[in-house]
Every structure is written in structure tokens, then in C-alpha cells.
Amino acid sequence: MLERIAEAVIGGDEVAAPTLVTQALATELPARDVLYEGLLKGMTEVGRRFRDGEYFIPEVLVAAEAMKAGMAVLKPYLARAGVKPEHTAVIGTVRGDLHDIGKNLVATMLEGAGFEVIDLGVDVSPEKLIAACRDRKADVVGLSALLTTTMPMMEVAIRQMEAELSPRPAVIIGGAPITQEYADKIGADGYGPDAATGAELAKRLCRKR
Amino acid sequence: MPRLSLMKLTSRERVARCLARRPHDRVPLFDSYWMETESAFVAGIGDERLGCGIESFPKEPRPDRLTLWEYFDFDLMHVGWPDQRLRLVEPTVLEETDEWVLRRDGNEAVLRWWKHKMGTPEHVAFGIDTPEKWARAKPLLTASRNRVRWHEFWPRYRRAKDARRFICFAGVEVIESVKDTLGHEMMCRALIKQPEWLHDVFETYCQFEIDMFRLCEAEGWECDGAFIYGDIAYKNGPFMSPQHYREFVYPCHKRLFDEFHRRGMPVIVHSDGDIRKLIPHFIDAGVDMIQPLEARANMDVRELAPQFGDQLGFCGNIDVTVLTTNDRERIAAELHSKMAAAMPYRGYIYHSDHSIPPGVTLETYRWLLDEVRRFGTYR
Numbered sequence: 321m322l323e324r325i326a327e328a329v330i331g332g333d334e335v336a337a338p339t340l341v342t343q344a345l346a347t348e349l350p351a352r353d354v355l356y357e358g359l360l361k362g363m364t365e366v367g368r369r370f371r372d373g374e375y376f377i378p379e380v381l382v383a384a385e386a387m388k389a390g391m392a393v394l395k396p397y398l399a400r401a402g403v404k405p406e407h408t409a410v411i412g413t414v415r416g417d418l419h420d421i422g423k424n425l426v427a428t429m430l431e432g433a434g435f436e437v438i439d440l441g442v443d444v445s446p447e448k449l450i451a452a453c454r455d456r457k458a459d460v461v462g463l464s465a466l467l468t469t470t471m472p473m474m475e476v477a478i479r480q481m482e483a484e485l486s487p488r489p490a491v492i493i494g495g496a497p498i499t500q501e502y503a504d505k506i507g508a509d510g511y512g513p514d515a516a517t518g519a520e521l522a523k524r525l526c527r528k529r
Numbered sequence: 530m531p532r533l534s535l536m537k538l539t540s541r542e543r544v545a546r547c548l549a550r551r552p553h554d555r556v557p558l559f560d561s562y563w564m565e566t567e568s569a570f571v572a573g574i575g576d577e578r579l580g581c582g583i584e585s586f587p588k589e590p591r592p593d594r595l596t597l598w599e600y601f602d603f604d605l606m607h608v609g610w611p612d613q614r615l616r617l618v619e620p621t622v623l624e625e626t627d628e629w630v631l632r633r634d635g636n637e638a639v640l641r642w643w644k645h646k647m648g649t650p651e652h653v654a655f656g657i658d659t660p661e662k663w664a665r666a667k668p669l670l671t672a673s674r675n676r677v678r679w680h681e682f683w684p685r686y687r688r689a690k691d692a693r694r695f696i697c698f699a700g701v702e703v704i705e706s707v708k709d710t711l712g713h714e715m716m717c718r719a720l721i722k723q724p725e726w727l728h729d730v731f732e733t734y735c736q737f738e739i740d741m742f743r744l745c746e747a748e749g750w751e752c753d754g755a756f757i758y759g760d761i762a763y764k765n766g767p768f769m770s771p772q773h774y775r776e777f778v779y780p781c782h783k784r785l786f787d788e789f790h791r792r793g794m795p796v797i798v799h800s801d802g803d804i805r806k807l808i809p810h811f812i813d814a815g816v817d818m819i820q821p822l823e824a825r826a827n828m829d830v831r832e833l834a835p836q837f838g839d840q841l842g843f844c845g846n847i848d849v850t851v852l853t854t855n856d857r858e859r860i861a862a863e864l865h866s867k868m869a870a871a872m873p874y875r876g877y878i879y880h881s882d883h884s885i886p887p888g889v890t891l892e893t894y895r896w897l898l899d900e901v902r903r904f905g906t907y908r
């Protein structure tokens with residue numbers, strides 16, 4: 321059953337996914353297993369295929385919808401069973417930058433990796449970022465920038481977080497002009513060339529803490 | 530017969546031969562600029578005759594003035610760019626602050642235009658999000674005379690004819706058009722979930738583009754080639770799989786390109802990003818040359834020319850991140866290695882790997898163009 325839930329996510333079937341989740345819960349499978357061994361396992365495979373060039377943006381978008389449809393059914397059960405996301409991620413595209421397709425995929429993959437995700441949208445100021453980190457006790461911050469003219473905002477945000485948040489959440493960055501070298505230079509904790517690698521990285525950073 | 534290197538070709542002949550991968554005298558030149566660079570170059574040059582923006586600089590076009598293309602004596606120009614919005618509604622201002630204006634455009638999409646920042650606007654919402662809305666909007670997408678900025682393009686066209694430049698009809702391919710009505714994400718989703726609807730949307734835009742081209746032709750434009758714009762990839766690859774491209778987009782591309790080929794017009798296709806996975810399909814569809822080969826997205830003419838150089842031409846690939854160093858030694862190495870790899874196949878046009886950014890000085894740029902002319906002469 322859990323295998324079939326994962327398959328429904330991988331195949332982007334937003335009808336089958338919630339139906340199968342309902343059926344699984346009816347057979348008294350624990351909500352936690354439905355989440356981790358079903359929905360999220362499926363999304364992890366989607367991320368792998370996207371990273372390896374087997375899946376393209378359309379396949380990932382429909383898979384995300386299937387996962388979300390399944391999640392909507394599952395959420396109340398998770399709450400009752402006291403299963404909470406282990407970690408919280410705040411994500412946004414930096415100030416002055418309006419590109420959000422990549423950032424949205426990263427948010428999806430983070431959800432698929434079991435994070436609670438606070439998506440602040442585009443053109444996000446360091447102040448807004450810091451306020452969200454405080455409010456939601458973020459473990460990880462994901463910053464996206466697609467323009468060479470806006471990537472310096474990443475450094476500004478990191479410095480400001482260092483000054484105002486203790487401890488500062490782990491920061492991962494990505495987007496078309498970003499490189500590992502740049503991440504090292506500005507003191508980010510990691511760089512993700514694609515959404516799946518980014519989510520993996522976020523998990524690893526949280527485990528380290 | 531004089532040797533080709535001694536024979537002086539017109540720009541029109543040079544580019545036509547280049548696109549056919551036949552011998553010519555030197556590598557043709559063409560380029561694009563970020564808006565800031567364009568205005569800085571125009572100011573730096575200080576020539577009164579200049580001041581006609583290539584695209585959006587200055588805000589009020591001065592069609593009587595020259596573009597940088599003409600000033601630098603480039604071989605290629607384009608005219609056309611039909612307005613392909615649906616014109617569902619008259620554009621209206623919904624809200625305005627010191628920072629931005631929120632407007633509803635002809636596609637009924639809500640866009641936020643930033644007042645102090647360069648660039649395309651932020652899409653707040655898209656008007657067409659169901660097949661039903663599309664069915665109502667579709668009849669509005671018809672070719673008409675008032676979809677072309679004639680006052681801007683006729684003078685440019687005439688000057689290009691006089692100077693014997695190669696003139697391209699410039700238009701937009703279907704992915705680019707559809708992303709403006711549905712948005713990238715809805716388009717991607719519909720590929721899988723609403724394929725029939727999306728086929729219809731693609732087909733409609735394809736026919737519209739063909740109709741607009743025929744209309745321009747009927748107005749008296751005789752173009753030498755076509756320049757078709759569409760960002761269908763990003764740094765990690767195409768937005769959609771090659772299978773989806775083949776099923777949905779390829780038939781539209783082929784139909785549009787056939788229309789040009791029937792008139793002997795070769796086709797240059799612009800896309801950002803890493804399009805390597807689509808190249809064999811492009812060749813099947815009749816693309817004659819790709820532009821601008823973004824270096825950061827792993828496009829490298831040194832690899833592509835040996836692979837596809839007998840079937841496809843290349844325009845661009847000169848890495849702007851190298852140009853912004855203004856270091857002549859590094860720039861020469863970039864230019865020479867790429868030109869040397871592409872020139873033997875005879876189908877190479879100089880262009881940056883996207884647009885010249887503000888960091889490139891006018892002095893460097895002038896030197897660069899001289900160097901392209903020198904190194905790019907076939908002997």
C-alpha cells in the first residue's frame with residue numbers, strides 16, 4: 321500500500337494519492353508511515369529523477385500536486401498522532417529578484433523531505449527573513465537568486481542574520497549564477513545546484529545541529 | 530575569380546552564406562546589450578546620430594536615429610516583433626505606489642511594474658487559467674496591422690536595406706507566447722494534465738505568428754531570414770522533456786519554420802539556457818542556427834561544432850563573465866578558442882553568450898569587435 325502511495329506521487333496522480341492515503345489510514349497504517357514511507361518516499365524519488373535529468377519541471381510540478389493532495393488528507397491524522405515536522409525551513413528569493421520557479425521547486429522538495437516550509441515569496445528583504453526566522457524558529461534558510469545583480473543580497477542577508485539571530489539558522493543558497501565557490505566566499509553553509517540536492521543538503525545540515 | 534578573403538561581400542551576402550555554411554570572407558557580427566550598457570555606450574560614444582534603442586532604450590523610441598547595431602556596422606538586424614497579447618481588456622492601472630504600478634495587461638494578467646528597477650515585470654496573476662477562459666479569449670488572437678510598431682521598424686528596415694544588411698523578421702515561438710498567457714507553471718502542468726487544451730493553445734499561437742508574418746510580408750517587408758525568440762530552457766536543461774517537446778512544440782516549430790523556408794529564409798532560434806538535449810529535434814524542425822549559447826548553462830561551441838557543425842550554425846557563446854574582466858588576454862583566449870573551433874564549419878556569427886552587461890567598458894568592447902574582425906577573417 322505504501323509503495324502504491326509513493327508510486328502515485330511519482331506518477332503525479334493527484335486523484336490516486338489522496339484515495340490511497342485514505343485507504344491506508346482505514347487499514348490502520350500509522351500516519352507517520354504513510355507520510356515517510358509513502359508520500360515523502362515518492363517525492364524523494366521524484367527529486368532524484370529531476371536531479372539526474374530523467375524528470376523535467378512538468379513531471380515535478382504534477383508530482384508535487386499529488387503529494388499535496390495526499391498531505392491534505394493526512395494532516396489531521398498526523399496532528400492527532402503528534403507527528404510534527406522535525407525541522408522548519410524559511411525560503412525566499414532575495415530582494416530585487418522576482419524569479420520564483422526554481423525557489424518553488426526547492427520549497428516543494430523541502431516539503432518532500434519532511435520540512436515545515438515557510439515560503440516568503442520573491443523580493444524578500446533581510447528584515448522580513450529575520451522576522452520569519454524568529455517567529456517560526458527556523459532551522460534552515462534557503463535563499464534563491466537568479467540575477468548577478470541580486471546575488472550580493474545573499475551576503476547582506478547572511479551578515480544581518482549573523483548580527484541579529486543567535487544561533488543563526490543554517491543558510492543554503494542556489495539559483496542560476498550561484499556556485500559553490502560563491503557560497504564559500506559569503507559564508508553560506510551550502511549550495512544546491514538543483515532542488516533535490518538542496519533538500520538533501522538541508523537535511524544533512526539539520527542533522528549536524 | 531578573386532580569392533574570397535579579398536572579395537568584399539555585403540553584409541547580406543555574408544550572413545546568407547554563413548547561414549548556408551558556404552564560404553564567406555569573415556565571421557559576421559551581431560550582439561545584444563543590457564539596457565544600462567546600451568545607454569552607457571550611447572553616452573560614451575557621444576555621436577549625435579545615435580539614440581534609437583534596440584528594444585526598450587530610450588523609453589520613447591527615436592526611429593530617426595541609429596541603433597548601436599548600425600553604429601558598429603553589424604551584419605544583421607531584425608524588425609517585426611508583433612504584439613501577441615490577446616487584448617482581452619484595455620490595459621488598466623489597478624494600483625500605484627512610489628515603488629510600483631500594478632497593471633492588468635491585454636492578456637488579463639496582473640503585472641507589477643517596478644519603477645526604479647530594470648527588467649520585465651513580476652507576474653502577480655494570470656488571466657487565462659481554464660480551457661473555458663481560453664475558449665472565450667482565443668478569437669481575440671487574430672492578426673492585425675496595429676500589432677506592429679511600424680513607425681519604429683519601417684525606418685530601421687529602410688536603413689538596413691540601403692546598407693545591404695541581412696534583415697530578419699523577428700517573432701516569438703510558442704513556448705514563449707504561452708508562458709505569457711498561462712504562466713510557466715500552468716503550461717508545464719497542462720502538458721501532462723490537459724494535453725488537448727495545450728495543443729490547441731500552442732497551435733493557435735503558431736498560426737497567429739504565421740499570419741502576422743504574412744501580414745508584414747503583404748505590407749512590403751522582404752526579409753532575408755527569421756529570428757525566432759523563445760526561452761525554452763534554463764541552466765540545468767529544457768523546461769520540458771524532449772518527448773514533450775516532440776509531441777507538443779515540434780509540430781508548431783516545424784510549421785512556422787517551413788513557412789520561412791518556403792521563401793528561402795533561414796531560421797535563427799534564440800533560447801537561453803542549456804538546450805543541448807533539444808538540438809537534434811531543432812535540426813529536424815529546420816532550425817538553421819542557434820543563438821546565444823549561454824556559456825554558464827554549459828553550452829560550448831567547442832563541443833557542439835564538431836558534433837553538429839555540419840547541420841547547424843552557431844551565433845554567440847562568447848562568455849560575458851570573461852568580457853566583464855576587461856582583461857584582453859583572457860578575452861582573446863575566449864574569442865580565439867571558440868572562433869577557431871566554429872569557423873571551419875563556416876556557420877558561425879559572433880555574439881556574446883547573452884547580452885553585453887554594464888561591466889564591459891566601451892574601450893574593451895571596441896577592441897573586441899576589431900579583434901573579431903581580424904581573427905574572424907577567413908584566409
Ligand code: B12
Pocket residue numbers: 377416417418419420421422423425426461462463464465466467468469492493494495496497511512513514515516517518519646647648649650651652713760762763764765801802823826883884
Ligand atoms: C523564466 C525566466 C524569467 C521569468 C521569471 C518567471 C518566474 N516566475 O520566475 C521572467 C520573464 C519574469 C524573467 C525576468 C527577468 N529576467 Co529572467 N530568466 C528566466 C530564465 C529563462 C529561466 C529561469 C527559471 O525559471 N529556471 C527554471 C528553474 C527551475 O531553475 P532555477 O531557477 O535555476 O532553479 C534551479 C536551481 O538553480 C536550484 N535553485 C534555485 N534557487 C535555489 C535556492 C536554493 C536554496 C537551492 C538549494 C537551490 C536553488 O534549484 C532549481 C531547481 O532545480 C533564466 C535563464 C537561466 N539561464 O536561468 C533567465 C535569467 C535568470 N533572467 C535574466 C534576466 C536578465 C531577467 C530580467 C532582468 C530581464 C529583463 N531584462 O527584463 C528580468 C528580471 C526581473 C527581476 N527583477 O527579477 C538573466 C540573468 C542574467 C544575469 N547575469 O543576471 C537570465 C540568466 C537570462 C540570461 N541568460 O541572461 N526571467
